[in-house]
Amino acid sequence: MSTTTIDTLRFATAGSVDDGKSTLVGRLLHDSKSILTDQLEAVERVSADRGQAGPDLALLTDGLRAEREQGITIDVAYRYFATTRRRFILADTPGHVQYTRNMVTGASTAELAIVLVDARNGVVEQTRRHAAVAALLRVPHVVLAVNKMDLVGYAEREFRRIVDDFTRHADALGLSGFTSIPVSALVGDNVVDRSGRMDWYDGPALLEFLETVPVGAEATDAPARFPVQYVIRHGEVRHYAGQLVSGTLRVGDPVTVHPSGETSEITGIDVLGETAEAAYAPQSISVRLADQRDVSRGDMITTAAAGTPTLTRDVRAAVCHLAERPLSVGDRVLLRHTTRTVKAVVKDLGGHPELTTNDLGRIVLRTAEPLAVDDYAAVRRTGSFILVDPVDGATLTAGMVDLSSPPTTG
Incomplete structure (x- = not known):
């Protein structure tokens, strides 16, 4: 039936x-x-x-x-x-x-x-x-x-x-x-x-x-993006667990690990504890790779056929400021993108000295480590991030990556 x-x-x-x-x-x-x-x-x-x-x-x-x-x-x-x-x-x-x-x-x-x-x-x-x-x-x-x-x-x-x-x-x-x-x-x-x-x-x-x-069409039709949340070790075998936020992964797919750029192949997929030949967004899954790669929480696994994300330390985005405390040029913040958190500094706010509560604006950030991001228009989950106060952990700003916006000068 x-x-x-x-x-x-x-x-x-x-x-x-x-x-x-x-x-x-x-x-x-x-x-x-x-x-x-x-x-x-x-x-x-x-x-x-x-x-x-x-x-x-x-x-x-x-x-x-x-x-x-x-x-x-x-x-x-x-x-x-x-x-x-x-x-x-x-x-x-x-x-x-x-x-x-x-x-x-x-x-x-x-x-x-x-x-x-x-x-x-x-x-x-x-x-x-x-x-x-x-x-x-x-x-x-x-x-x-x-x-x-x-x-x-x-x-x-x-x-x-x-x-x-x-x-x-x-x-x-x-x-x-x-x-x-x-x-x-x-x-x-x-x-x-x-x-x-x-x-x-x-x-x-x-x-x-x-x-x-x-x-659901956006999630399944988009490029495959799998941010690693946990690394589970079973003896010599490593399982990489998390949520497939967009696209499809299949056993046998060649993959790339970001930001390292290392390549491998998917040898196994588990969905809800059962082996599967394929996984589809937004399923929570674990995958096994053919090689013992140095993969950890915050890394992102993608398929070569789906196109690669942009690896950058200069993040340009549209934002909405959420906090009561203003966001100013020069502020040091934490940027949380999928399962990865990196230090960043605010380089530009679209010519404005600060953003206040409910302001919509443009921002340029410089991160301490490279991020694998997509344009928000292409993949919403890997094109979005939040900025966090490094002192008290408060959420400051919601951001949508805009790779098409021109970089600031100076």
Whole structure:
């Protein structure tokens, strides 16, 4: 009897304050029957205490009491749910401009981003900022959800006006392709089921699109990249364990170990303790090589056929600064890239003396040891890194390698 593997879609929601993100997510969970009875009862109880006639579905994602009392979402709320067709990991990110870093966190591993717009207000500054973050993070799929269509009489002209406006901005950002869906999160139009109130729209409902959008292609089609996390010794045999972050490895593949440049051949692969002829991203695996090479944690194994990463000590990247403490030219930091951590110094910040919290910018770093990196546009996992304070270990900055940006002079 054949079995069907249900895949997983990681997606993030973003939008300006009061565009209705939490209500949209709550409606998605509620109408897809993905919430427990006691959760719904708790929401109904809180809503009644506030004097509301019906359940406030936004409370399904506003998990913290302080958030509920203030009526805002102030952190990334992760939710897990499933339908018969797919599993979902959802990151509901805050809309305030001072929480741009939270959207970066939520969208950094997402394969799809929902950018929500209030049909009455159209594209606003924060919409453009969230679109810029989606473009910066190379999120493979973007949905423009035009919400509160019930408050504009379900008018097609209002929807088209917003889509045209967003298209102009997306084109300027190089955001190639997005899907537009008119919705009413409060009423439920086009969230789980297609609405009869907008007969001019012939596309899918939001959940229908989420269930059918292709996932995983980037990881399996990308070049093979295997950062070594552990070295396990069984007598004279060494097993190199970790997560295959992109591409495919097969027994017999010739491989290169970075940064040393040594070459070998894969003689064995184990997946979940069982021998296998091949492994596919994002599986956790161990591999055996034909030769006793000096391979350790932080090294990266790649296949020759997939193209090699760039070995460099000068890292150029786009960044979002996350910490309260500014990042300045000359700062000494730790750079964590896959399983490797190296010392680095900030050489340039795109002409600016420092970056402050939520700033998006450009950076050039000089590392103490060479790193094997890919352009973020090609392989997200090996094209991303974080900067860490060497004194207290605090995360400072999230970075996306941009090998195409010109080096600074001087």
